[in-house]
Structures are given as C-alpha cells and as structure tokens.
Amino acid sequence: MLLEHQLTVVTGGSSGIGFATAERFVAEGARVVISGRHAEKLQRAAQKLGENALPIVADAARPDDMQRLYKTAVDHFHCDVNVVVANAGISRQTPVRETSLEQFSEVMAVNVGGVYSTVREALPFLCRPASIVLVASLAANQGTKNFSAYCASKAAVVSLAKSFAAELVEFGIRVNSISPGVANTPIFETLDMSEAQLLEWAKVIPMKRPASPAEIASAILFLATDSSRYMTGADLAVDGGMSGISPF
Numbered sequence: 001m002l003l004e005h006q007l008t009v010v011t012g013g014s015s016g017i018g019f020a021t022a023e024r025f026v027a028e029g030a031r032v033v034i035s036g037r038h039a040e041k042l043q044r045a046a047q048k049l050g051e052n053a054l055p056i057v058a059d060a061a062r063p064d065d066m067q068r069l070y071k072t073a074v075d076h077f078h079c080d081v082n083v084v085v086a087n088a089g090i091s092r093q094t095p096v097r098e099t100s101l102e103q104f105s106e107v108m109a110v111n112v113g114g115v116y117s118t119v120r121e122a123l124p125f126l127c128r129p130a131s132i133v134l135v136a137s138l139a140a141n142q143g144t145k146n147f148s149a150y151c152a153s154k155a156a157v158v159s160l161a162k163s164f165a166a167e168l169v170e171f172g173i174r175v176n177s178i179s180p181g182v183a184n185t186p187i188f189e190t191l192d193m194s195e196a197q198l199l200e201w202a203k204v205i206p207m208k209r210p211a212s213p214a215e216i217a218s219a220i221l222f223l224a225t226d227s228s229r230y231m232t233g234a235d236l237a238v239d240g241g242m243s244g245i246s247p248f
C-alpha cells in the first residue's frame, strides 16, 4: 500500500474530488482527515470512509479553523502530517458587469485565501519529508466567459504552488498543483448552468467526456507519494487533453 499509516489531510473531503481522494487514500492504507463547512454532509462522508477517516468541520478560509484542524488531527492520531491536499474550492458565475467586488472577493477568499491558510497553518505539523498538493484548474490558463473570479483564483493557486515549493524545498517539503479539466462532481449544481451548457463543454474535450472524480484522485495520489519524489513546483494537467491538444 502506497500510504500505509500516513496521516493525510484533505480539505473539502465531503464530496467530489476531495471525497474520491480520501477514498483512494484510505484504500492505500492512509489515515485521512476530511474537512468541510457542513457537519452532516461531512459526517456522512466519513461514515462511508470507515474508521481511518476523521471528519473535522473547518472553513478553509479561516486560519483559526485550520489551526484547530491540524492540532486536532495530530492529537487524535499521535503523529505529524505526511500529506496535505488543499482541495476545498467554490465556483460562481461572476460576469464582470454584474459582479460586485464583494462577490469577487468571496471566491478569492475561499480559493486563494483558503489554500494559503491550509498550507501556512499546516507547516508546524508537517513531517519531513512531506507532500502538499494544491487543487487548481485548467481555468488557471484559459479566460472563460463569466468566470473571471474563478479563473483568476486558480491562476493564483498554480502560482502559490511554485512559490511555496521554492520556500519549502530546503525542508524536504514538496509542493505541486494539479489542474483538472472538467470532472463530474456536485460543484456544477451550484453554478446555475443548464445541462445543455455542460454537454457543450464536454464536446470540446478531446476525450469527449468529463473525468470521474476517481481519475483526478489517481493523479493526486501520484503527487502525494514517493512516485513523484523528484517533482516540486510543477502543475499537472489532468484534463482529457484539453490543455495540450488544439481543437482544430
């Protein structure tokens, strides 16, 4: 097993990519802390994951919550943290002509501030070596109509991974990001998008289908483990060919 007895933290572990990652990590022998803002949803996810999962209600955008999360995790499992997956994120349509700075800032606070706090508050609790994986997006590199806040936030996540990697390499801490394309998760339920729009998106994927959350989790597992030990500061595209293949 690739993560036997390793303590791992997955923010936003109650659904979608985060839950699939927690499920895969548990299958690989890890002890997994999952977080989210909604207690019941988190509890249901933890029950499915079994006794090696510990649910902790925590808002990734609140440094106090993240400090409490790491302290509770380390006290509970009596060891430091081997792997952090900063996955919690939100998506909103934010057409520039209709979106206030406050609405723009909500997306930035979770997707950028949340990733910052997830990494910063982890540092006193990390093993050496350790691996940190930040969940960015294909959107980091592509302007997308009505999604400027989300795209800008994900560009910031890719950038944070590189600067964190530069600062932490001397401590044996690797930091990489992953950029999924379109993955079939509940995030789209929050987006006020028609199913027809989503089907249009799927058509332009060279592989002609969205990813399953488990397919993204496999790539996160690779970045979390020793298999990627010579990688830091990299961004891994897992997008069915969207970023690498021209549509023409």
Ligand SMILES: NC(=O)c1ccc[n+]([C@@H]2O[C@H](COP(=O)([O-])OP(=O)(O)OC[C@H]3O[C@@H](n4cnc5c(N)ncnc54)[C@H](OP(=O)(O)O)[C@@H]3O)[C@@H](O)[C@H]2O)c1
Pocket (backbone or CB within 6 Å): 011, 012, 013, 014, 015, 016, 017, 018, 035, 036, 037, 038, 041, 058, 059, 060, 061, 087, 088, 089, 090, 091, 110, 114, 135, 136, 137, 138, 179, 180, 181, 182, 183, 184, 185, 186, 187, 188
């Ligand atoms: N699905 C895609 O196509 C896709 C593509 C590229 C990148 N991504 C990225 O992948 C990540 C996971 O998204 P997903 O598609 O799996 O969405 P999802 O199913 O909606 O999962 C999001 C998770 O994050 C949690 N969360 C949201 N805000 C949070 C906060 N402030 N603090 C702590 N937890 C929070 C949610 O739980 P609560 O609501 O209970 O807090 C949930 O567990 C996101 O960063 C997203 O941007 C997704």
